[in-house]
Amino acid sequence: MNVATTDYHTAGEPFRIVTAGLPPIPGDTVAERRAIAVGAGGTATRPRPSALDDVRRLLTREPRGHAGMYGGFLVPPDDAEAHLGVLFWHKDGYSTACGHGTIALGAWAVDSGLVAAPADGTARVRIDVPSGRVTAAVHRAGGRTTAVTFRNVPTLVSARKLPVATSRGTVGVDLAHAGACYASVRAADLGLAVVPEQLPELTAAGREIRAALAAEPATRHPSDPRLSGVYGVILHEDLPDTPAGPSQRNVTVFADGQIDRSPCGSGTSARLALLAVDGRLGPGEELRHESVIGTVFTGRLAGEHRDGILTEVTGSAHRTGEHRFVLDTEDPLGTGFLL
Numbered sequence: 175m176n177v178a179t180t181d182y183h184t185a186g187e188p189f190r191i192v193t194a195g196l197p198p199i200p201g202d203t204v205a206e207r208r209a210i211a212v213g214a215g216g217t218a219t220r221p222r223p224s225a226l227d228d229v230r231r232l233l234t235r236e237p238r239g240h241a242g243m244y245g246g247f248l249v250p251p252d253d254a255e256a257h258l259g260v261l262f263w264h265k266d267g268y269s270t271a272c273g274h275g276t277i278a279l280g281a282w283a284v285d286s287g288l289v290a291a292p293a294d295g296t297a298r299v300r301i302d303v304p305s306g307r308v309t310a311a312v313h314r315a316g317g318r319t320t321a322v323t324f325r326n327v328p329t330l331v332s333a334r335k336l337p338v339a340t341s342r343g344t345v346g347v348d349l350a351h352a353g354a355c356y357a358s359v360r361a362a363d364l365g366l367a368v369v370p371e372q373l374p375e376l377t378a379a380g381r382e383i384r385a386a387l388a389a390e391p392a393t394r395h396p397s398d399p400r401l402s403g404v405y406g407v408i409l410h411e412d413l414p415d416t417p418a419g420p421s422q423r424n425v426t427v428f429a430d431g432q433i434d435r436s437p438c439g440s441g442t443s444a445r446l447a448l449l450a451v452d453g454r455l456g457p458g459e460e461l462r463h464e465s466v467i468g469t470v471f472t473g474r475l476a477g478e479h480r481d482g483i484l485t486e487v488t489g490s491a492h493r494t495g496e497h498r499f500v501l502d503t504e505d506p507l508g509t510g511f512l513l
Contacts, residue, residue: 190245235510271353273439280310380427
């Protein structure tokens, strides 16, 4: 096995872009390719073994990766209107949406020359992801990429203040579909604060809430069952408002207990829609969304759609390296291990 990648981080969250070394991935659309990657009888966090999944494990497990690794397989787009397609993955399997990955892919597409861009101005990169088509507006100044704004698929709020029993008491949970289903909970309602020192407790609470919502009807996507089920639990707290609008800090616990180091891109879309429904965010206002490590995304409302609320999220991505990973057939650890 010989796999080439270009690695970025978006607000601290890694994104490993696989540029060569993949086995063929059949399917006519990105969504079909993800379903094939998961495999018949598999789930998003327990995919079936395959040659493709061997690559995912190789890149997310030690000694080549780590339990917090995230990335994407480049695949053809659904049609000629998009520049590229991507299958998002993490240590547990395959996700349907990834805002921080979309930001990194927009930067990579321009930085690599795949999409032409002005030295000063904005280039738009259209990307097909399993939940639909998203657009990354790549902002440039002096020949450098300075920031990326992605417009997400429409966000649909499906439940408010849903009571969920936890070991810390019953809490009210909000659900929103933003390319993936996110459950939002006030950290204070669990007796917690969004600080690195409480990450073990925050992670445990996120996993508990996700498990408790496994059979909740509101987690089902109204038109595409492949997008159903809670992907991430957003534990959030309010910060002082800025002149532009509200400010919040969050930690998103996704998949099987992973921590998003960034403020979570598609999760920010979920928060924007919920703040709009609450009347706390209006047209022309901006959410300052901070992560558990202090990095920031900004988000805003971008209009209405028949399928929900349109949102835009801005962040920055930086290249961290280019790699060629190999698997020695005599290596007793194979595709690696997780601790």
